[in-house]
Amino acid sequence: MRRLSFAAVSVLNAIARGYEYGFDIIDQTGLPSGTVYPALSRLERDGYLKSDWEDTAAAHAEKRPARRYYRLTANGVRALEEAIERYRELSRRVRFS
Amino acid sequence: MPLLRRIALIVPLSHRADWLREWEAEAASLARSGRRLTAGRVCGAAIHALWLRKEEWSLDMLLQDLRYAFRVLAGRPSFALVAALTLALGIGANTAIFSIVYGVLLKPLPFREPDGLVQLWETNPLRNWTHATASPANLLDWKRRNRVFEDIAYFPANEKLPMQSDLSMMSPSGEPEPTTALSVSANLFSVLGVNPVLGRTFRPDEQIPERQRVAILSHDLWRTRFESDRSILGQTVRINMRDYEIVGVMPPGFAFPARDIQFWTPFIEMESFPKQRRPHYLSPIARLKAGVTVEQARADLAGIAAQLEKEYPDTNTQMGTGLGPLHDWVVMDVRSALVIFIAAVGVVLLIACANVANLLLARAAGRSREFAVRTALGAGRLRLVRQLLTESFLLALLGGIIGVGVAEWSLSALVQLSPQDLPRLHEVVIDRWVLAFMALVTGATAFVFGLVPAWQSSRIDAASFKDGARSIAPGSRVTRRVLVVAQVGASVALVACAGLLVRSFDRLQRVPPGVDPENVITFRVDLPGLKYDTDEKCIDFFERLSERLRALPGVTAAGGTSVLPLEGPGWTGDLFIEGRPEVWGRDLRHKTIVPGYFAAIGLPLVRGRDLAASDTASAPAVVVVNETLARMYFENADPIGRRIAFVNPQRNPDVGWRTIVGVVRDEKQDGLGIPVAPEVYDSHRQSSESGLAMAVRATVPPETLVASVREQVRALEHTVALYDVRTLEEVVAKSMARERFTTWLVTVFAALALAIAAVGVYGVVAFSVSRRTQEIGVRVALGATRGSVVRLVMSEALGLVGIGVVVGLAGAVAGGRAISTLLYDTAPTDPVTYLVVVGLLGLTAIVAGLAPTRRALSVDPIEALRYE
Numbered sequence: 001m002r003r004l005s006f007a008a009v010s011v012l013n014a015i016a017r018g019y020e021y022g023f024d025i026i027d028q029t030g031l032p033s034g035t036v037y038p039a040l041s042r043l044e045r046d047g048y049l050k051s052d053w054e055d056t057a058a059a060h061a062e063k064r065p066a067r068r069y070y071r072l073t074a075n076g077v078r079a080l081e082e083a084i085e086r087y088r089e090l091s092r093r094v095r096f097s
Numbered sequence: 098m099p100l101l102r103r104i105a106l107i108v109p110l111s112h113r114a115d116w117l118r119e120w121e122a123e124a125a126s127l128a129r130s131g132r133r134l135t136a137g138r139v140c141g142a143a144i145h146a147l148w149l150r151k152e153e154w155s156l157d158m159l160l161q162d163l164r165y166a167f168r169v170l171a172g173r174p175s176f177a178l179v180a181a182l183t184l185a186l187g188i189g190a191n192t193a194i195f196s197i198v199y200g201v202l203l204k205p206l207p208f209r210e211p212d213g214l215v216q217l218w219e220t221n222p223l224r225n226w227t228h229a230t231a232s233p234a235n236l237l238d239w240k241r242r243n244r245v246f247e248d249i250a251y252f253p254a255n256e257k258l259p260m261q262s263d264l265s266m267m268s269p270s271g272e273p274e275p276t277t278a279l280s281v282s283a284n285l286f287s288v289l290g291v292n293p294v295l296g297r298t299f300r301p302d303e304q305i306p307e308r309q310r311v312a313i314l315s316h317d318l319w320r321t322r323f324e325s326d327r328s329i330l331g332q333t334v335r336i337n338m339r340d341y342e343i344v345g346v347m348p349p350g351f352a353f354p355a356r357d358i359q360f361w362t363p364f365i366e367m368e369s370f371p372k373q374r375r376p377h378y379l380s381p382i383a384r385l386k387a388g389v390t391v392e393q394a395r396a397d398l399a400g401i402a403a404q405l406e407k408e409y410p411d412t413n414t415q416m417g418t419g420l421g422p423l424h425d426w427v428v429m430d431v432r433s434a435l436v437i438f439i440a441a442v443g444v445v446l447l448i449a450c451a452n453v454a455n456l457l458l459a460r461a462a463g464r465s466r467e468f469a470v471r472t473a474l475g476a477g478r479l480r481l482v483r484q485l486l487t488e489s490f491l492l493a494l495l496g497g498i499i500g501v502g503v504a505e506w507s508l509s510a511l512v513q514l515s516p517q518d519l520p521r522l523h524e525v526v527i528d529r530w531v532l533a534f535m536a537l538v539t540g541a542t543a544f545v546f547g548l549v550p551a552w553q554s555s556r557i558d559a560a561s562f563k564d565g566a567r568s569i570a571p572g573s574r575v576t577r578r579v580l581v582v583a584q585v586g587a588s589v590a591l592v593a594c595a596g597l598l599v600r601s602f603d604r605l606q607r608v609p610p611g612v613d614p615e616n617v618i619t620f621r622v623d624l625p626g627l628k629y630d631t632d633e634k635c636i637d638f639f640e641r642l643s644e645r646l647r648a649l650p651g652v653t654a655a656g657g658t659s660v661l662p663l664e665g666p667g668w669t670g671d672l673f674i675e676g677r678p679e680v681w682g683r684d685l686r687h688k689t690i691v692p693g694y695f696a697a698i699g700l701p702l703v704r705g706r707d708l709a710a711s712d713t714a715s716a717p718a719v720v721v722v723n724e725t726l727a728r729m730y731f732e733n734a735d736p737i738g739r740r741i742a743f744v745n746p747q748r749n750p751d752v753g754w755r756t757i758v759g760v761v762r763d764e765k766q767d768g769l770g771i772p773v774a775p776e777v778y779d780s781h782r783q784s785s786e787s788g789l790a791m792a793v794r795a796t797v798p799p800e801t802l803v804a805s806v807r808e809q810v811r812a813l814e815h816t817v818a819l820y821d822v823r824t825l826e827e828v829v830a831k832s833m834a835r836e837r838f839t840t841w842l843v844t845v846f847a848a849l850a851l852a853i854a855a856v857g858v859y860g861v862v863a864f865s866v867s868r869r870t871q872e873i874g875v876r877v878a879l880g881a882t883r884g885s886v887v888r889l890v891m892s893e894a895l896g897l898v899g900i901g902v903v904v905g906l907a908g909a910v911a912g913g914r915a916i917s918t919l920l921y922d923t924a925p926t927d928p929v930t931y932l933v934v935v936g937l938l939g940l941t942a943i944v945a946g947l948a949p950t951r952r953a954l955s956v957d958p959i960e961a962l963r964y965e
Contacts, residue, residue, distance in 0.1 A: 032137060033137065034137075034141035037145035041145070041149060064125050064129055067123070
């Protein structure tokens, strides 16, 4: 499995925590839109994410167009866990060095 | 959000709807919460769009495009071959010419920090000197007084030509072999910053007379004559009967200042050297100190020249100095010709590109159904353009690969055919920079010829499905016509330039050289100074040689000269005329001759007598002058019997006056197109020389005399070799070598351009005929005559060429102006040339229209109507 960039992990992490559409993820991660959207497209291309369009009726009820929601795939969950573990390990090493 | 919709155009069609929906939804959500889409987020949208576009253009897709392009081209191999060959011609010719332009003009000189090297010269408005060689005393003063140069080196030269010596080097078998040497100041190599690959360079004390003679070999001579023997150092080689110790071997490719120099010796500074302020015969090269600019150096040198003018008014009145980058000095004669070559060959490539573009447009017409299907399946216009450009790149690549062969072949042909005095020709190679240029040209070519057809062909409309293979993209026919008109226009400009050069060359060839070059053989003999150490010995040798030559069967005259016609100036000096109240200081040319020379080269005596055997050192000093001198300084008066001197009689009371005994017709000196300068001829009996060129006139073909001439020289002196054995016709031809080469090359390019343009016209007219088959059939069925069908087709060919000629004439005038410096006695707007060009283009139109006309005439109206 390819090692994910920090930005990609941040995006995966945000989605895992329930921030599921583009601008929400941008607001949550603090990353620029020019980083988040290509990351979303790349993660979806590589099978870490899947996207679905929100139910139109539900969106219209809130008087807005339907959003595109992203969710983690099994690969995405695994990749996120591995990445978090890697960062924890890294953080331990930095602390004790 | 119109902005988002614009950005969406970047997104590939397959993602565009989703992308736009997502971003518009996000923007709407923001608006609902009272926020706006910031500039940062808009940039983010653009980055996302670009990322998606990049993703689509991935390597996989490129490979897919390439595979498809390869299949498409392989399906029509004849089309691919014709297009690739057309491009190969253009790319190959461009690469060959660029390699010459790069090697000669652009590549830095192969010396250490070449930008710091400058050439120095002297100027004098009184003598019309603009770039004269320096006198030794002046040069030594520059060396002592300057604050701007690290060092100044020099070698003897005559104007721009190094005064190299033609020497005889003894071969191991004892045969004399001709070789070329140049004596240089000991510091020349250090000033240039070039180290030998073997041994050392010269030491300053080796310029002192009577020291052991030393020599440095060129790499070529070391390799060919001494078989790259590394133990050569310390060995002696016998040159002109003198032993020289070899102290070094220069690196390969080092050939300074001329490529035929085979070895260098230290310039011996005789006792009189530092005092010589009158004779100018040194070519100085200096290295600027770090941080000093050319302008600062120029100012410093001018200051020294002003001091010297005050100190030595006799020799230095109005004597100025000049200075410029060494590189400019080396290439200044050829810059304009090379720029014209690269422009001409660039035009050929553009015409070739237009041709291939036309071919692609014609072919695209047959592929419109394919494009329509692909569009229906979801391919966007950019996707189609990309696919078509990939095909273009593949074609260009093929053209480039074949072009490498074309470049190599044409470069070797160009180097063979180019004038041998073209500077830096030995440095011309196809190296990485030339290959980089070639890659760039190939890539650019693909864009130039591919973009317009790709854009045109990707415009799909509903008709494409209905018409199938016979449909053509809208605007494509107009584009094809515009391309052909542009091709013809560019060809007209090039053909007109070639026409002007041909006319100019023809006129130059017709200029009488002043001599009769038919049936004359010439060669050069330089006597070894060690054996021929007195004037008498030299005089005796050349007298006896002339007698022997005259005695050969078939020989009618023989004589010698220090400089043959059209071989530039010999030595130059001042002229003073007895009895004139004012002092006449003028730049006068001198030639030393062996009596018999005038008859040998066919230079008629117009007044007085020839120099004779009786004009010895003990007899009164006499000279023969040329007509220009007589006309310039004696107007209508008879110069015979008048006395002239070469040093100022006011300052030298015991001046040697010389009596004019004859006037000969002018012989051309520097070139057929260059006016003759005043010249005097001294007899070698009164002004001896150890090296002369001999001329022998015969009633038999002169080439047949070479063996017997060589025998006569050997019989008198077995240690000397003959140099430059040529007929006088070859000497005259050599003087036009550059003009001949320029004319030949531009004419080849023009012919190539015209041929490609003719193919272009043919293509468009033939295509038009094929599309109008039914129309022609209907016309014939309705009673159209064969004449009217011919008119129909030919009017199209002539119309296209006619518009092209009108467009091209403006370019032709501009081209004519650009080459005006290369023209002799021919105006850049020469009407005859232009008339011939228009006629030639008319002929081209007719030739290009012939095959389509024949096809139109063979249209069977019944077949055509049935097809309809």
